[in-house]
Amino acid sequence: MTLDEQLALVVAVGRAFVRLEMGRHAQILRDAYRSLRAGQGWPGPQDEAWLIDWARTLQVPPYDGERGYPVIERGRTPCGHHPGLNTTTRAWTRGWRTRCRECGVEWVVIDGAQ
Ligand SMILES: [Zn+2]
Numbered sequence: 001m002t003l004d005e006q007l008a009l010v011v012a013v014g015r016a017f018v019r020l021e022m023g024r025h026a027q028i029l030r031d032a033y034r035s036l037r038a039g040q041g042w043p044g045p046q047d048e049a050w051l052i053d054w055a056r057t058l059q060v061p062p063y064d065g066e067r068g069y070p071v072i073e074r075g076r077t078p079c080g081h082h083p084g085l086n087t088t089t090r091a092w093t094r095g096w097r098t099r100c101r102e103c104g105v106e107w108v109v110i111d112g113a114q
Contacts, residue, residue: 001048007036009051009060016058020093025054057090057097057108069097070107079105 001009014029028046035043042048055063059071070078077083082102089106090097099106 003036006048006051007033009055010036012060013051013055013058016054016060020058020095022092054090058092059108068108071110072107074109074111078107079103 010029010033014026014033017023017026017029028044029051031043032046032051035041052063054060056068059065059068072078077086077100079100079102082100085101086098087101088096088098095108095110097106097108
């Protein structure tokens with residue numbers, strides 16, 4: 001990913017954080033934007049992989065659709081085999097990401113309409 005692409009993704013994911021009232025995450029990306037533009041790299045423990053992981057989680061283009069984690073409605077089990085064996089791996093105001101402890105499949109649950 002070029003610096004320009006990375007900065008554009010920082011802005012796009014940052015907007016998603018603001019929309020979802022994830023203030024602490026949004027602040028991380030404000031700091032990252034300044035630092036990256038200054039050529040100083042990521043300021044904290046977060047990095048490009050962290051950014052892409054959140055883009056895939058929140059379906060931020062170009063990491064939406066098949067490049068993102070599958071999105072399902074609350075109460076469904078996309079692996080189709082192991083209801084009740086889920087572990088939450090990420091959470092935000094109106095959704096969360098969860099993984100099947102049995103088969104490792106990971107997906108995103110959006111609580112209500114986007
Ligand atoms: Zn499973």
